[in-house]
Amino acid sequence: MTPDGLFGWLTSAPCGAFAVSLDQTIVFWNGGARAILGYSAGRVVGLKCYEVMAGADDSGLTPDCAGGCACLRYARVGMVPAPTDMMMRCASGARKLVKVQPMVVSGVGDSGPLVVYLFGDAPGESRSGAVHWELGQRSSEGPLTAREIEVLRYLALGWDVAHIATELGLSPHTVRNHSTNLRRKLDVSSSLEAVMAAVRLGILTLEAGSSGDGS
Structure with missing residues (x-):
């Protein structure tokens, strides 16, 4: 794109x-x-x-x-x-x-x-933790499976396949398959386009919270 x-x-x-x-x-x-x-x-x-x-x-x-x-x-x-x-x-x-x-x-x-x-x-009071992407309220109504949304969430954070695989306890091959499937379902050709489409559809929204150990 x-x-x-x-x-x-x-x-x-x-x-x-x-x-x-x-x-x-x-x-x-x-x-x-x-x-x-x-x-x-x-x-x-x-x-x-x-x-x-x-x-x-x-x-x-x-x-x-x-x-x-x-x-x-x-x-x-x-x-x-x-x-x-x-x-x-x-x-x-x-x-x-x-x-x-x-x-x-x-x-x-x-x-x-x-x-x-x-x-x-952000909320009225500053938080000390980093901000992360959370699931939007309409995620259960969307075209993606729960696992695909998990993978998409980490892609939005900029994580690579190996890091996502370790975090989710999956093989890199399985993560790549989920990434390919979610891009196909969203009719996009890249991870960035998938994130943008998910934001537009309400599958991902910006919420405050801790970024976990992904930094």
Whole structure:
């Protein structure tokens, strides 16, 4: 899927979503992000992410935000960023606690990868644990089996096949089969597209909680 194709999926996603290039320029901003933070796409696309949100963790404003947050540092070396809680600045000037799931998306041609951030409102009180993907309320009504949803949940966290297999007590071959089957059922060609489709269908939602030992 090209970035433009992914952005088409994210436009109607039931969560906030924005994308930045490796130089931290915002290249996409969806309606969910506007609903949560108050900025329109026209106001923020083309700006640096730190100029808009000035992201902060529990310890305060991230000192090296302008030089690249931890998510971007991971992406620049080809690693999967970890989910996190973050205080973001709203258009009103107030700060809001959100739970963020970053994902790295390949660019087109010679262009570098993009980092896509999916986020939603966190509870009023900050939690110390990392944020993880949980099952949506409609998961039992969807096309996937319980095991396929388990595998999809770990794919959303950026886990590889070997790690998922160990966690679930399955063989890597079985995990690959579940991954193939869930992509077929969702009519997508990649794990990232499967996650996006699952968010759109309500099979996966952002919930607060501990990320377990997957970090």
